[in-house]
Amino acid sequence: MQSLEALTRDARALANGEIVLSAPEAEVARQMQICNACRYCEGFCAVFPAMTRRLEFGKADIHFLANLCHNCGACLHACQYAPPHEFAVNVPQAMAQVRGQTYADYAWPPALGALYQRQGLTLSLALAAGLALFLVLAVALKGTLWSAPGGDFYGIFPHNLLVGLFAPVFLFVVFALGMGVHRFWRSITPATSGAPLSAPAAAEATDAVLRLKYLDGGHGDGCHNEDDAYTLARRRLHHLTFYGFLLCFAATSVATLYHYLLGWAAPYDLPSLPKLLGAAGGVMLALGTAGLWRLNLRRHPLHGDAAQKPMDRGFIALLFLTATSGLALWLVRGTPALALLLCLHLGAVMALFATMPYGKFGHGIFRTAALLRHAVEKRQPNPIGLGAD
Amino acid sequence: MTPDVLVIGGGNAALCAALMAREAGASVLLLESAPRAWRGGNSGHTRNLRCMHDAPQDVLVEAYPEEEYWQDLLKVTGGLTNEHLARLVIRASSNCRDWMRSHGVHFQPPLSGALHVARTNAFFMGGGKALVNAYYRSAEKLGVQIRYEAPVDRIEIDNGRFIAAHCTVNGQPERITARACVLAAGGFESNREWLREAWGQNERGEWPADNFLIRGTAYNRGVLLKHLLDDHGADRIGDPTQAHMVAIDARAPLYDGGICTRIDCVSLGVVVNREGERFYDEGEDFWPKRYAIWGRLVAQQPGQIGYSIIDSKAIGRFMPPVFPGVKADSLPELAQKLGLPVDTFMRTLDTYNAACRVGQFDHTALDDCHTEGVTPAKTHWARPIDTGPFYGYALKPGVTFTYLGLHTDDTAAVRFHNQPSSNLFVAGEMMAGNVLGKGYTAGVGMSIGTAFGRIAGTNAAQAALASQQPPALTDKSPEAIKNGANHAIA
Numbered sequence A: 001m002q003s004l005e006a007l008t009r010d011a012r013a014l015a016n017g018e019i020v021l022s023a024p025e026a027e028v029a030r031q032m033q034i035c036n037a038c039r040y041c042e043g044f045c046a047v048f049p050a051m052t053r054r055l056e057f058g059k060a061d062i063h064f065l066a067n068l069c070h071n072c073g074a075c076l077h078a079c080q081y082a083p084p085h086e087f088a089v090n091v092p093q094a095m096a097q098v099r100g101q102t103y104a105d106y107a108w109p110p111a112l113g114a115l116y117q118r119q120g121l122t123l124s125l126a127l128a129a130g131l132a133l134f135l136v137l138a139v140a141l142k143g144t145l146w147s148a149p150g151g152d153f154y155g156i157f158p159h160n161l162l163v164g165l166f167a168p169v170f171l172f173v174v175f176a177l178g179m180g181v182h183r184f185w186r187s188i189t190p191a192t193s194g195a196p197l198s199a200p201a202a203a204e205a206t207d208a209v210l211r212l213k214y215l216d217g218g219h220g221d222g223c224h225n226e227d228d229a230y231t232l233a234r235r236r237l238h239h240l241t242f243y244g245f246l247l248c249f250a251a252t253s254v255a256t257l258y259h260y261l262l263g264w265a266a267p268y269d270l271p272s273l274p275k276l277l278g279a280a281g282g283v284m285l286a287l288g289t290a291g292l293w294r295l296n297l298r299r300h301p302l303h304g305d306a307a308q309k310p311m312d313r314g315f316i317a318l319l320f321l322t323a324t325s326g327l328a329l330w331l332v333r334g335t336p337a338l339a340l341l342l343c344l345h346l347g348a349v350m351a352l353f354a355t356m357p358y359g360k361f362g363h364g365i366f367r368t369a370a371l372l373r374h375a376v377e378k379r380q381p382n383p384i385g386l387g388a389d
Numbered sequence B: 001m002t003p004d005v006l007v008i009g010g011g012n013a014a015l016c017a018a019l020m021a022r023e024a025g026a027s028v029l030l031l032e033s034a035p036r037a038w039r040g041g042n043s044g045h046t047r048n049l050r051c052m053h054d055a056p057q058d059v060l061v062e063a064y065p066e067e068e069y070w071q072d073l074l075k076v077t078g079g080l081t082n083e084h085l086a087r088l089v090i091r092a093s094s095n096c097r098d099w100m101r102s103h104g105v106h107f108q109p110p111l112s113g114a115l116h117v118a119r120t121n122a123f124f125m126g127g128g129k130a131l132v133n134a135y136y137r138s139a140e141k142l143g144v145q146i147r148y149e150a151p152v153d154r155i156e157i158d159n160g161r162f163i164a165a166h167c168t169v170n171g172q173p174e175r176i177t178a179r180a181c182v183l184a185a186g187g188f189e190s191n192r193e194w195l196r197e198a199w200g201q202n203e204r205g206e207w208p209a210d211n212f213l214i215r216g217t218a219y220n221r222g223v224l225l226k227h228l229l230d231d232h233g234a235d236r237i238g239d240p241t242q243a244h245m246v247a248i249d250a251r252a253p254l255y256d257g258g259i260c261t262r263i264d265c266v267s268l269g270v271v272v273n274r275e276g277e278r279f280y281d282e283g284e285d286f287w288p289k290r291y292a293i294w295g296r297l298v299a300q301q302p303g304q305i306g307y308s309i310i311d312s313k314a315i316g317r318f319m320p321p322v323f324p325g326v327k328a329d330s331l332p333e334l335a336q337k338l339g340l341p342v343d344t345f346m347r348t349l350d351t352y353n354a355a356c357r358v359g360q361f362d363h364t365a366l367d368d369c370h371t372e373g374v375t376p377a378k379t380h381w382a383r384p385i386d387t388g389p390f391y392g393y394a395l396k397p398g399v400t401f402t403y404l405g406l407h408t409d410d411t412a413a414v415r416f417h418n419q420p421s422s423n424l425f426v427a428g429e430m431m432a433g434n435v436l437g438k439g440y441t442a443g444v445g446m447s448i449g450t451a452f453g454r455i456a457g458t459n460a461a462q463a464a465l466a467s468q469q470p471p472a473l474t475d476k477s478p479e480a481i482k483n484g485a486n487h488a489i490a
Helices: A004-015 A023-036 A047-051 A059-068 A091-106 A110-142 A159-188 A199-211 A233-262 A273-298 A306-332 A338-358 A362-377 B012-023 B041-045 B066-077 B083-093 B097-102 B128-142 B192-199 B223-231 B287-299 B331-338 B342-355 B444-466 B478-489
Strands: B005-008 B028-031 B048-050 B121-124 B145-147 B152-158 B161-169 B172-177 B180-183 B243-249 B270-273 B306-310 B326-328 B390-402 B413-416 B419-426
Touching (some): A023 A059, A023 A091, A059 A091, A059 A159, A059 A362, A091 A159, A091 A306, A091 A362, A110 A159, A110 A306, A110 A338, A159 A362, A199 A362, A306 A338, B012 B028, B012 B041, B012 B128, B012 B180, B012 B444, B041 B390, B041 B444, B048 B444, B066 B083, B083 B444, B121 B128, B128 B145, B161 B419, B180 B444, B243 B287, B270 B342, B287 B306, B326 B331, B331 B342, B331 B390
Parallel strands (some): B005 B028, B005 B180, B028 B145, B180 B419
Antiparallel strands (some): B152 B161, B161 B172, B243 B390, B270 B306, B306 B390, B326 B390, B413 B419
């Protein structure tokens, strides 16, 4: 609850055309003022070097820094001003709260940004709807959920029907995510030197994304999970998840090419490329998400924003369900359970895709944008000549 | 179970001692008086180690030879040091970092705004708290027993030989025996009463120490230091008013304000006292070489308060302060907002401004901008304060740590009547005064703590493992007395 005084102040500021910071943004600004006078954490990640280029922290600066932060926890455990100190500095938490707000603020269409506030409900409804869709379709098409032995996927759902269902959703997801990140980019660009993206900056940011450089702690020993010890587990499990997801996506893409260009119809068996990619990707994704789930449960209570746990865990669970149901399809092929499991898998995939622009998936996209802007900004002369003094 | 080595304290020196003793094969118990969240004493506020090196070494550029280090120490202490012990610290600083790394400490190149010490100081990645965390993790892994909230209030010493420590755990008194002991429990900077008594009353009738802020831990109350000096007559070193003391933002918290409360714009403007008068050359030397004298300078002013005044030409040229400055569009308005006598303040500023002889301003060199015909002079970086808006920061003395301590030698032994104890050692702030009689230079506190912590730990382990018999069970054990006497003679 904001006090009447704060509300009056905000209203007056709004009337004067000033930009009003939200409570989480004002908290980041407060903490950055303390950090900027200390700077002990400069070696950990990109956030602190970016901070030292500023003396004041406006809304766009805060949105940029919040998405640059990987919530690795290093600065919290190293902080002489962390709670119980009266300065109560907890940068990962303050940044996470703003990050959650930026996902909602920049979502497209803006009205759907509200889905971030109720992630548990959003994801369960999406999953229920996805399941219902395919179960009803299966019953409508075949009259039963128990498939005939030896049946294949397209015997249950014709290829064109699946394309007709998934293609529009996929295209919408790409468009909505693109619009969201475009709005974010436009808002932080003036605050990050305004310079255009250069090839070296893009290469550096891509490297930071693909290697998850900022989960290495700055020294290579890793980041934090449950305590002040460094661990590489978070980085490695993210890699398993991310590259597993990419392999699954590659499997689908190759299969699409096989279908349309070569006229080879599914199913593809070992050692075909789609099968190899899908099997490897599925296993990696299942292991990665299982590990991330375990880490999430054990995460230090001061890390990040507790209110976002449902979003994190919902997304992890949905990815896990997608991966394991996909792998299970392989095992039950030729058994009567195929149809039911196929409905489960397709329902999970549909829910995963449909919620991508309004869930945890966005963290990778927004962070990549922030890393790109950071790589651009750091190549510009420092506006504060402090280093020379 | 009786540990071989008892370490009293939980900061850098204590941890170095505990790790070395454990590595030497001793069983070790470490007692930290603070709760876990506040463990590590002042070490949690540190950021680097002053290191001797003859050639570039990973994060250290160029060379910082032993002689130069020694001359720097000689200069800041004004000769109040012990050359033998100082050189021992200096040499130890050249080869301790691999050992530190092996216990999980990471180093990094200097921070932005601290490039002036790139040659002399190795920075801890994440600062001192990251170092303290790493040492505790390593100590736990090696099997050092650690107890928090276990303040020791007295120890039993028999004829110069440590017998047992008395601490309070969960409100219950406990007696802990050990074969050897390392005292590394810090100075007395957070003991307000002791500071008050040490600084006494000045000619204005003020008790200056009442206006001091403590930059570090609230747990360095000097209980053991006082106990050793007063009750056991341990040999002492240093003056109780000498301390690492800098001028910090007057709005800083009473304890644990740490690095961020420093005000680094002194050399870019002028500093006036409560009466609106200047009192010292703000541009005497580079700020990193002078920051450590301003705490004392402010402590000598009426009300123990000073005001750093700058104009907008200085903005962006110094580390951003943690609290925003008092801002005004004119100098009289600034004086008013700061609660300074406007007329005197304006006379001081007008005289200063008129005295400025501005040449080529260069904050990275001892430039030629100076004053003429004003006392005190400002010998460098003197530019008129004439471009609004103007900013003012109130300054108070901020004590980092006190220098009064226990006299020791190169074995780190506590000494009684000029005889070294055979099994009681000291490290860190409790003995830093042996090397630092006054003054300070960045990173030297950690050099002393690391060097003497390691020596104390090694020697304590050796003393414990060499002693064939278990420690005496009672204070009056004839064995203990005999032992103590033998060692005292040896």
